[in-house]
Amino acid sequence: MPADPLSRVFSALADPTRRDMVARLAVGDATVNELAEPYEVTVQAVSKHLKVLEQAGLVSRRSEAQRRPVHLEAEVFTLMTKWIERYRRQAEERYRRLDEVLRTMPDDVPQPPPPPARTGAST
Amino acid sequence: MPADPLSRVFSALADPTRRDMVARLAVGDATVNELAEPYEVTVQAVSKHLKVLEQAGLVSRRSEAQRRPVHLEAEVFTLMTKWIERYRRQAEERYRRLDEVLRTMPDDVPQPPPPPARTGAST
DNA sequence: CGTCTATTCAACCTAAGGGTTGACAACGCC
DNA sequence: GGCGTTGTCAACCCTTAGGTTGAATAGACG
Numbered sequence: 001m002p003a004d005p006l007s008r009v010f011s012a013l014a015d016p017t018r019r020d021m022v023a024r025l026a027v028g029d030a031t032v033n034e035l036a037e038p039y040e041v042t043v044q045a046v047s048k049h050l051k052v053l054e055q056a057g058l059v060s061r062r063s064e065a066q067r068r069p070v071h072l073e074a075e076v077f078t079l080m081t082k083w084i085e086r087y088r089r090q091a092e093e094r095y096r097r098l099d100e101v102l103r104t105m106p107d108d109v110p111q112p113p114p115p116p117a118r119t120g121a122s123t
Numbered sequence: 124m125p126a127d128p129l130s131r132v133f134s135a136l137a138d139p140t141r142r143d144m145v146a147r148l149a150v151g152d153a154t155v156n157e158l159a160e161p162y163e164v165t166v167q168a169v170s171k172h173l174k175v176l177e178q179a180g181l182v183s184r185r186s187e188a189q190r191r192p193v194h195l196e197a198e199v200f201t202l203m204t205k206w207i208e209r210y211r212r213q214a215e216e217r218y219r220r221l222d223e224v225l226r227t228m229p230d231d232v233p234q235p236p237p238p239p240a241r242t243g244a245s246t
Numbered sequence: 247c248g249t250c251t252a253t254t255c256a257a258c259c260t261a262a263g264g265g266t267t268g269a270c271a272a273c274g275c276c
Numbered sequence: 277g278g279c280g281t282t283g284t285c286a287a288c289c290c291t292t293a294g295g296t297t298g299a300a301t302a303g304a305c306g
Contacts, residue, residue, distance in 0.1 A: 026213035
């Protein structure tokens, strides 16, 4: 258990199989076997994947006879989106501002360390 | 090199230290040493982290004398957001629809295996 | 040229991740 | 009650990830 929720979510989605399962589950709930069917891995492996997704809060599992239908939980996505959007906006904002600074800086003002005197008479 | 870009990005952000660096970089570019300063790990470890972030397309590094200022790239965030939003919306949509179905289902039509008749006049 | 600074490369260690097989629990069905 | 189905748990294997130390590269600078 890597402690923080965000790490768990990102980590869970870092695996293409798991992302694929999420995609599948977005369409509708499914049992473990149904989920396992498209892949070549054993059902045990799929079970493990689901555990990871569950611990990340991305899915929940109810119990229906001996079946365990898996359900996609939309809520956690919000957590991620918030994190991402925060920094994306900051980065873009910064970019925009820099862009503007460069634009409003006609042709004097050399910022790099003043190369050998250029200010009138010196030598 | 885990092949697909999305895996690389999610994987890169699965580490709290790296997320922290992203947060730091959202404020402004920084050199490796500057980035390493807050953490207890060696500068080599930080260098590795940056490599991961770079390969995920989250940062870029230019060369400035012997310094390598790191710059946050906002673009890749979009890729993630798109993926996330897609499934989040699907899941929520599905939820909404189910909710509606349940709502527009007054008091007849029992979907579970029909328990002893209830259609019409009860009592 | 020699040296200091900033950064990366290489070898190595340990722990975690994804996979497998085999055994076991829980439930529906004859 | 016994059996097939559905799913999990446990032990194990192999590869990757994050960390370390130590050496190497690349510029600035005296």
